[in-house]
Amino acid sequence: xxxxxxGREQMTDCKExxxxxxxxxxxxxxxxxxxxxxxHCEDAVPLLVEMLKSSNIGVQExxxxxxxxxxxxxxxxxxxxxxxxxxxxxxxxAMDILRALGGKELQLLxxxxxxxxxxxxxxxxxxxxxxxxxxxxxxxxxxxxxxPEVNVRYQAAVSLGSLGMPEAAKCLNQAMRDEExxxxxxxxxxxxxxxxxxxxxxxxxxxxxSELVVSMIIDALGxxxxxxAVTLLLNRMESSPTALRNKIxxxxxxxxxxxxxxLLPKAERENFREYLLVALEDEEIEVQDAAILGLAAMGGDxxxxxxxxxxxxxxxxxxxxxxxxxxxxxSRMGLTEIxxxxxxxxxxxxALLAVEALSRVxxxxxxxxxxSAFWENQVAVQRSIIFVLARIAGPEAIDFFMxxxxxxxxxxxxxxxANFLGQKLRHAPAADxxxxxxxxxxxxxxxxxxxxxxxxxxxxxxxxxQQLYQGIDPLKRLMSVYALGKMDASGNIDILKxxxxxxxxxxxxxxxxxxxxxxxxxxxxxxxxVTRLLDENRDVRQTVVExxxxxxxxxxxxxxxxxxxxxxxxxxxxxxEVLGQHKVVxxxxxxxxxLEHPNKLVTIRTIECLGSIGGTxxxxxxxxxxxxxxxxxxxxAEAAIAKIQDDQEREI
Numbered sequence: 001x002x003x004x005x006x007g008r009e010q011m012t013d014c015k016e017x018x019x020x021x022x023x024x025x026x027x028x029x030x031x032x033x034x035x036x037x038x039x040h041c042e043d044a045v046p047l048l049v050e051m052l053k054s055s056n057i058g059v060q061e062x063x064x065x066x067x068x069x070x071x072x073x074x075x076x077x078x079x080x081x082x083x084x085x086x087x088x089x090x091x092x093x094a095m096d097i098l099r100a101l102g103g104k105e106l107q108l109l110x111x112x113x114x115x116x117x118x119x120x121x122x123x124x125x126x127x128x129x130x131x132x133x134x135x136x137x138x139x140x141x142x143x144x145x146x147x148p149e150v151n152v153r154y155q156a157a158v159s160l161g162s163l164g165m166p167e168a169a170k171c172l173n174q175a176m177r178d179e180e181x182x183x184x185x186x187x188x189x190x191x192x193x194x195x196x197x198x199x200x201x202x203x204x205x206x207x208x209x210s211e212l213v214v215s216m217i218i219d220a221l222g223x224x225x226x227x228x229a230v231t232l233l234l235n236r237m238e239s240s241p242t243a244l245r246n247k248i249x250x251x252x253x254x255x256x257x258x259x260x261x262x263l264l265p266k267a268e269r270e271n272f273r274e275y276l277l278v279a280l281e282d283e284e285i286e287v288q289d290a291a292i293l294g295l296a297a298m299g300g301d302x303x304x305x306x307x308x309x310x311x312x313x314x315x316x317x318x319x320x321x322x323x324x325x326x327x328x329x330x331s332r333m334g335l336t337e338i339x340x341x342x343x344x345x346x347x348x349x350x351a352l353l354a355v356e357a358l359s360r361v362x363x364x365x366x367x368x369x370x371x372s373a374f375w376e377n378q379v380a381v382q383r384s385i386i387f388v389l390a391r392i393a394g395p396e397a398i399d400f401f402m403x404x405x406x407x408x409x410x411x412x413x414x415x416x417x418a419n420f421l422g423q424k425l426r427h428a429p430a431a432d433x434x435x436x437x438x439x440x441x442x443x444x445x446x447x448x449x450x451x452x453x454x455x456x457x458x459x460x461x462x463x464x465x466q467q468l469y470q471g472i473d474p475l476k477r478l479m480s481v482y483a484l485g486k487m488d489a490s491g492n493i494d495i496l497k498x499x500x501x502x503x504x505x506x507x508x509x510x511x512x513x514x515x516x517x518x519x520x521x522x523x524x525x526x527x528x529x530v531t532r533l534l535d536e537n538r539d540v541r542q543t544v545v546e547x548x549x550x551x552x553x554x555x556x557x558x559x560x561x562x563x564x565x566x567x568x569x570x571x572x573x574x575x576x577e578v579l580g581q582h583k584v585v586x587x588x589x590x591x592x593x594x595l596e597h598p599n600k601l602v603t604i605r606t607i608e609c610l611g612s613i614g615g616t617x618x619x620x621x622x623x624x625x626x627x628x629x630x631x632x633x634x635x636x637a638e639a640a641i642a643k644i645q646d647d648q649e650r651e652i
Contacts, residue, residue: 014036014039014041014043014044017032017035017036017039017041017044018041018043018044018047019032020032020035021033021036021044021047021048021051022047026056026058026059029051029054029056029059029062030058030059030062032044033048033051033059033062033063033065033066034062034065034066036048036066036070037065037066037067037068037069037070038069040069040070041070042070042072042074042075044066044070045067045070045074045075045078046078048063048066048067048070048078049063049067049078049079049081049082051063052064052067052079052082052090052093052094053082053085053087053090060093064093064096064097067079067097067101068097068100068101071101071104072101072104072105073105073108075097075101076098076101076102076105076108076109077105077108079094079097079098079101080094080098080108080109080112082094083095083098083112083119083120083123083124084117084119084120091123095123095126095127098127099126099127099129099130100130102127102128102130102131103130103131103132103133103136104133106128106131106133106135106136106139109124109127109128109131110124110128110136110139112124113125113128113139113140113142113143113147113152118149118151118152121143121147121149121152122149122151122152122155125140125143125152125155125156125158125159126155126158126159128140128159128163129155129158129159129160129161129162129163130159130162131163132163134163134165134167136159136163137160137163137165137167137168140156140159140160140163140168141156141160141168141170141171141172143156144156144157144160144171144172144175144182144186145171145174145175150179150181150182153175153178153182154181154182154184154185155185157172157175157182157185157186157188157189158185158188158189160172160189160193161185161188161189161190161191161192161193162192164192164193165193166193166195168189168193169190169193169195169197169198170197172186172189172190172193172198172201173190173197173198173201173202174201176201176202176204176205176209177205177208180209180210180212180213183205183209183213183216184213184216187202187213187216187217187220188216188220190202190220190224191219191220191223191224194224194225194226196226196228198224199221199224199226199228199229199232200232202217202220202221203217203221203229203232203233203236205217206218206236211241211244214244215243215244215247218233218244218247218248218250218251219247219250219251221233221251221255222250222251222252222254222255223254224255225254225255226255227255227256229251229255230252230255230256233248233251233252234248234252234264234268234272236248237249237271237275242278243282245275245278245279246275246278246279246282246284246287246291247287248275249272249275249276249278249279249287249290249291249294250279250286250287250290250291252272252294253276253290253291253293253294254290258293258294258296258297259297261294261297261298262297262298269298272294273294273295273298273300273303276291276294276295276298276303277291277295277302277303277306279291280292280295280306280307280310285322288310289322289325289326292307292310292325292326292329293329295307295329295333296329296330296332296333297332299333299334300333301336301337301338303333304330304333304336304337304338304339305336305337305338307326307329307330307333308330308338308339308342308350308353308354308357310326311323311326311327311330311353311357312349312350312353314326327353327356327357327360328360330357331357331358331360331361334361334363335358335361335363335365335366335369338354339354339357339358339361339369340354340369342354343355343358343369343370343373343377344373344376348377348378348380348381351373351377351378351381352380352381352384355370355381355384355385355388356384358370358388359388359391359392366392367389367392367393367396367397370385370388370389371389371397371400373385374386374389374400379410379413382408382410382413383410383412383413383416386404386412386413386416386417387416389401389416389420390416390417390419390420390424393420395425397420398421398425398427401417401420401421401430402421402429402430402433404417405417405418405421405430405433405434405437406433411440411441411442411444411445414437414440414445414448415444415445415448418434418437418445418448418449418451418452419448419451419452421434421452422434422448422449422451422452422453422454422455422456423451423452423455426455426456426457427456428456428458428460430452430456431453431456431460431461431464434449434452434453434456435449435453435461435464437449438450438453438468438476438479446479450479450482450483453465453483454482454483454486454487457487461483461487462484462487462488462491462492465479465480465483465484465487466480466484466492466495468480469481469484469495469499474502474503474504474506474507477499477502477504477507478504478506478507478510480495481495481496481499481502481507481510481511481514482510482514484496484514485510485511485513485514485515485517486514489514489515489517489518490518493515493518493524496511496514496515496528497511497528499511499514500512500515500528500531500532505535505537505539505540508532508535508537508540509539509540509543512528512529512532512540512543512544512547513543513547515528515529516529516547516550516551519547519550519551519553520551525551526548526551526553526555526556526559529544529547529548529559530544530559532544533545533559533562533563538568538570538571541563541566541568541571542568542570542571542574544563545560545563545571545574545575545578546574546578548560548578549574549577549578549581549582552578552582557584557586557587560575560578560579560584560587561575561579561587561590563575564576564579564587564590564591564594569597569599569601569602572594572597572602572605573601573602573605576591576594576602576605576606576608576609577605577609579591579609579613580608580609580610580611580612580613581612583612583613583614584613585613585615585617587613588610588613588615588617588618588621589617591606591609591610591613592606592610592617592621594606595607595621595624595625600630600632600633603633604632604633604636607622607625607633607636607637607640608636608639608640610622610640611639611640611641611643611644612640612643614643614644614647614648615644618640618644619641619644622637622640622641622644623637623641625637626638626641
C-alpha cells in the first residue's frame with residue numbers, strides 16, 4: 001500500500017528504503033533518507049548513522065533530518081557512538097541530534113556520565129542540559145558534586161542552568177565551595193534559576209571566594225532581584241573595597257528599583273547615598289547608571305551636580321539613548337542648583353543641556369528661571385530657551401514675548417515668539433508686530449507670522465489682509481488670499497473670486513483651496529472651481545481635480561470626466577484616481593478608452609481605476625488587457641482583477 005504525501009509517494013516498505021540507502025548515488029541517498037524519516041523506518045537507523053559521516057553535506061543533512069523524524073531509542077542509541085568520533089563535525093552533529101531527542105530517552109544518556117572517557121562525560125552533561133526533563137537534574141547534580149574532572153563539573157553546572165529548574169538549587173548551592181572555574185558556571189546557573197535558597201549560599205561563598213567570583217556573585221544577586229539579598233549585601237558594604245562596593249550599589253538599585261531605595265532605614269539610607277555618590281565615579285557605565293537612578297530618587301544638589309557632570313561629557317549623537325535616560329533622572333530631581341548655574345551663560349553646551357533637562361521639569365519656577373537667563377545667553381541657547389517657553393509658558397509671559405518681538409533679530413527666536421503670541425494665546429495686541437513680520441527676510445518667519453495673524457483673526461486683522469490684497473506684490477497677495485480663506489472664506493468670497501483670475505498660478509491655487517473650504521456649506525464652490533478646469537496652468541487644473549475628490553458630489557462627475565481629456569497626463573491621472581476612489585460606475589465607458597493611451601503610466605492608472613470601481617463592465621475590460629505582452633500592464637491588470645474579486649467576496 002502507498003499514499004501520496006507532499007507530491008511524493010510515501011513508501012511503507014522499509015526494504016525498498018534500505019536498498020536506496022546503500023546506493024552510491026547521493027541523490028538516491030537523500031531521497032531514501034527522506035522516505036525513511038516519513039515512514040519512521042527504524043531499521044534504517046544504522047545506515048542513516050553511517051550517512052552522518054559522509055563528506056557530502058546534502059547527504060549529512062538528509063540523514064540528520066531523518067533521524068530526528070524517526071526518534072526513539074533506536075535513533076538515540078544509534079547516534080551515541082558517534083560522540084567518540086575523531087572528526088569534530090561528526091561529533092557536533094551527533095550532539096545536536098541528541099540534544100533534540102535525548103530528553104525522552106534519558107536512560108540511554110545518563111549512564112554516559114559514568115563513562116571512563118572524560119570527553120564523553122562532558123558531552124553527556126552538555127546534552128542533558130537540553131533535555132527539558134526534571135529527571136536530568138539528579139544525575140547532573142551528582143556529576144557536579146562528585147565527578148573528579150573539573151570540566152565535567154563545570155559543564156554540569158552550565159546544563160543545570162540551562163534546564164532552569166528549582167530542583168537543582170540545592171546541589172548548586174553546595175557547589176559554591178568548588179574551585180573558581182566551576183564557581184563561574186554555578187553562579188550563572190543560580191542566577192538563571194533564581195531560587196530564594198541560593199541567596200544565602202551565594203553570600204556565604206563571598207567570604208572564601210576570589211574578588212572576581214565575589215564580583216560575579218554580586219552581579220548575579222542583582223539579576224535575581226530577591227529583596228532578601230539587600231540586607232546581606234548592605235552588611236558587606238563597609239568591609240568591601242571600592243570596586244566591589246560599587247557593584248553592590250548597582251545590585252541593590254537593581255533589586256529595589258530607584259523609588260524603593262528611599263525605603264531603606266534612615267541611617268542606612270544616608271550611608272547608601274554616600275556610596276551612590278562614589279559609584280558615580282566608577283569606570284563601569286552600568287554602575288554609573290545604577291547610581292544615577294538611585295540618586296535621582298534620593299535627590300540633592302551634590303547628586304545632581306555629579307549626574308550633570310556625567311551628562312556633559314556624553315556625545316549627543318553617539319550616546320543619545322544614555323543621555324536621554326540621564327536627562328530623565330535630572331528632570332526627576334527638579335530645579336536643582338546645578339541647572340540654575342549652568343543656565344547663566346558661559347559654557348554653551350552645558351547651558352543647552354540644562355535647558356533640555358529643565359524642559360522636562362514640572363515646576364512653575366522653571367519658567368521664571370528660563371526667562372531670567374534668556375538675555376544672558378548666546379543665540380543658540382536663546383533658541384532652545386524660547387522654544388521651551390513657547391510650550392510651557394502662559395499669559396504671564398506675554399510681556400517677555402512682546403519684548404522679544406521688539407528687540408530680537410534671530411529668525412528662529414522670532415518664529416517661536418510668533419507661535420506663542422499668535423497660535424497659542426491669540427494675543428490681539430501683538431497684531432501690529434506680527435503683521436510687520438510679514439516683511440521679514442526669512443520665509444519661515446513670514447510663515448509663522450502669517451499663521452499667528454490668522455489665529456488672532458478678528459475684523460481688524462481681516463481688514464489688514466483685505467488692504468494687503470490690493471497691493472502689487474504677488475507674495476503679499478498670496479499671503480492675503482491664504483489668510484482670508486482661513487479666517488472667513490465666505491465673508492471674503494469677492495476677493496477669492498478675484499484671486500481665481502490672478503496672474504499668479506500660486507495665488508489661483510490658494511484661492512481654489514480657500515473656496516474649497518465652502519464645499520459643505522454652499523454650491524457656489526463648484527461653479528468657481530469649474531472655471532479653472534480650463535486654466536492655462538497644469539498645476540491649477542490638477543488642484544481643481546484634487547479638490548473635487550476631497551469635496552466629492554455627483555455634480556462634480558461631468559467635470560471629472562471632462563478632465564479625463566485634459567492635455568496634461570497628470571491631470572488625467574488625478575481624475576482617474578478620484579473616479580476610482582469614489583467608485584463612479586458611470587465613468588467606466590470613458591475610462592476604458594484610456595486603456596489604449598500611449599503613456600504607460602496613464603494606462604496603468606486606468607487599470608487601477610477600473611479595479612477600484614469594480615463591476616462586470618470593468619472586469620471584462622480588464623480581462624481583455626490581462627493578456628498584454630507588456631509585463632507591467634499585465635501585472636497591473638491581474639492585480640486589479642484580484643481586487644474586484646476580493647471586493648465581491650467581502651460584499652457576499
